[in-house]
Amino acid sequence: MNFTLNDTQQQVLEEVAKAEMRSVEQMLSMLLMQGVRFYFCDYCSPFYNEVDADKLENKLIEDATKQLKIS
Secondary structure, three states, X not given: OOOOOOHHHHHHHHHHHHHHOXXXXXXXXXXXXXXXXXXXXXXXXXXXXXXXXXXXXXXXXXXHHHHHHHO
């Protein structure tokens, strides 16, 4: 499933990407990576098994690096 950002989310993402001189795709991967790391740092989901934040972070780092090479 792919998600669509609303206008405000898109504008914020574009502004921070521009400020960081990064592509929108790379910036989104970096923000997701930091969000996953922050949210699951001291949190364990009561509904599912523990989330492997390191694995998810590595996937997002790989994606951000891939986006850098494409840009």
